[in-house]
Every structure is written in C-alpha cells, then in structure tokens.
Amino acid sequence: MQISTHQMAALGETAWDAYIHRLMAFFVTQCDLSKPYDGTPAASGPRELEERVRRLVSRARSHRIDTELGIASFAIVGLCYSQDFDDLPAVRKMLADPARSPADNMQRVMDSVIAAEERMPHAAS
Secondary structure, eight states: OBOOHHHHHHHHHHHHHHHHHHHHHHHHHHSOOSSOTTOOOOOSSHHHHHHHHHHHHHHHHHTTOOBHHHHHHHHHHHHHTOTTGGGSHHHHHHHTOTTSOHHHHHHHHHHHHHHHHHHSGGGGO
C-alpha cells in the first residue's frame, strides 16, 4: 500500500502514531535489536526506540519511500545494522536509482543486506 503525503496529512497524527506503534510492535517481537552491527547501543527503552523509529521513518520518506514495506525495511536496516546506513555511497546510489521506484530501490538495498548476511561466517552456524 502506498501512502502519499496528502493521505498521511489527511490521516492525521493519530493514524501516523498508530503506524509507528505497529512498526515498533513488529520490531520488538520479530527482530533482535539488542546488538546493532554498527556497535550502537540498543535503545534503552520504549521511548528511545520510538524516537529512533520516527527518525528512520522520516529518513525513509526523505528518500521518497512511500510503501509500508519499504518504510519498515528501511527502519529494520537502520535499527539492526546501522542507523546511518543510507549515508554509505553504494546505498545512497541504490536508493536514488531513477530507473526504479523508491520502494523497489529499498528492496534492492534489503536484498543486498540479506545477501551480505548470508556470506557472513556466523550465518552458517
């Protein structure tokens, strides 16, 4: 589902907050957020996690990612690997590819992260 800027404004802050909380519930139950790969300390509690999620969602939107899956993928990579992953030149280039939609660009980044994870020595154990 795509979420346009006008739709998000029309939905209002309550719907936006509900979306953020849905993302947080998913992350807490489905993701290991205890040790991000970049060495960033894990969020100290729900409030700090929410601040991080909101920042990542805002950055995803700045890359014009407008699907729930694309935004969630961006936030997962940011929380689990590096909060500044989109500052890496190769990632920035993938996210800006004009031949693909922003959501497809994010899927390409996610696919690259998964492929890199599978090549890591610990993935075999």
